[in-house]
Amino acid sequence: AQSVTQPDIHITVSEGASLELRCNYSYGATPYLFWYVQSPGQGLQLLLKYFSGDTLVQGIKGFEAEFKRSQSSFNLRKPSVHWSDAAEYFCAVGEGSGGYNKLIFGAGTRLAVHP
Amino acid sequence: DAMVIQNPRYQVTQFGKPVTLSCSQTLNHNVMYWYQQKSSQAPKLLFHYYDKDFNNEADTPDNFQSRRPNTSFCFLDIRSPGLGDAAMYLCATSSLRDRERGETQYFGPGTRLLVL
Numbered sequence: 001a002q003s004v005t006q007p008d009i010h011i012t013v014s015e016g017a018s019l020e021l022r023c024n025y026s027y028g029a030t031p032y033l034f035w036y037v038q039s040p041g042q043g044l045q046l047l048l049k050y051f052s053g054d055t056l057v058q059g060i061k062g063f064e065a066e067f068k069r070s071q072s073s074f075n076l077r078k079p080s081v082h083w084s085d086a087a088e089y090f091c092a093v094g095e096g097s098g099g100y101n102k103l104i105f106g107a108g109t110r111l112a113v114h115p
Numbered sequence: 116d117a118m119v120i121q122n123p124r125y126q127v128t129q130f131g132k133p134v135t136l137s138c139s140q141t142l143n144h145n146v147m148y149w150y151q152q153k154s155s156q157a158p159k160l161l162f163h164y165y166d167k168d169f170n171n172e173a174d175t176p177d178n179f180q181s182r183r184p185n186t187s188f189c190f191l192d193i194r195s196p197g198l199g200d201a202a203m204y205l206c207a208t209s210s211l212r213d214r215e216r217g218e219t220q221y222f223g224p225g226t227r228l229l230v231l
Contacts, residue, residue, distance in 0.1 A: 034219070036222075041227070043121075043205055043222040044158070046219055090158075102160055105158050105159075106157060108157055
C-alpha cells in the first residue's frame with residue numbers, strides 16, 4: 001500500500017536559519033508529490049508539487065523541494081526561515097490511475113520558529 | 116477570487132443529533148472531496164464526488180453521508196454524531212482537466228466540529 005513517512009514530528013529552528021523537512025514515500029509508479037502547509041485552525045495551502053520533469057521544484061513563500069527517486073524522498077527546504085513559517089507541514093502522495101488523485105498524507109511535521 | 120468556502124467554521128452539536136456541514140466552490144471543479152482530520156493527525160479521505168458519481172472510502176463509517184446537488188455545492192451529513200467524530204472536516208476540490216499537470220486539490224478552511 002502507498003504510504004508517506006515524515007520522520008520528524010516536531011522541529012524547532014531559529015529565525016533566519018535554514019530548514020529541511022524530510023518526506024519519504026512508498027509508491028509503485030511515478031508519484032505525484034505534494035507539500036501542504038496548515039496554520040493553526042486553518043485549511044491546507046499548497047506549497048509546491050512534483051509530477052514530472054525537473055526534480056527540483058520551486059514553490060511559494062521561498063520553499064523548494066527535491067524529488068529523489070533513488071531515495072524515495074521529497075524533502076522540503078527553505079534557506080532562511082521566517083517567524084511566519086511556524087505551522088504544520090504535510091507531505092502527500094497522489095494515488096490514482098488516470099482519474100482523481102486520492103491524497104495519502106504523512107503524519108505531518110510541526111515547525112516552531114524561535115526569534 | 117476563486118475559492119473553496121466552508122460553513123460554518125465552527126459547529127457544536129449534541130451526541131446523536133444529526134449535523135450537516137457545507138462546502139461550496141467557485142472554481143468550477145468537477146471533483147469534490149471530504150476529509151476528516153482529528154487533532155494532531157493527518158487528513159483522512161472520507162469520500163469524494165466525481166461530477167455526480169459518489170465514491171466512498173472502504174473504511175468510512177455508515178454514519179457519514181454526502182450530497183452534491185450541483186457542481187458548486189457539496190454537503191457532509193453526520194447522521195448520529197459520536198464523541199469520536201469531533202474533528203476538523205476539510206473540503207477540497209480538483210479538476211481532472213489539470214490531470215496532466217499533476218492534479219492539485221484545493222482546500223477550504225475547514226469546519227471544526229465539537230460533539231457534546
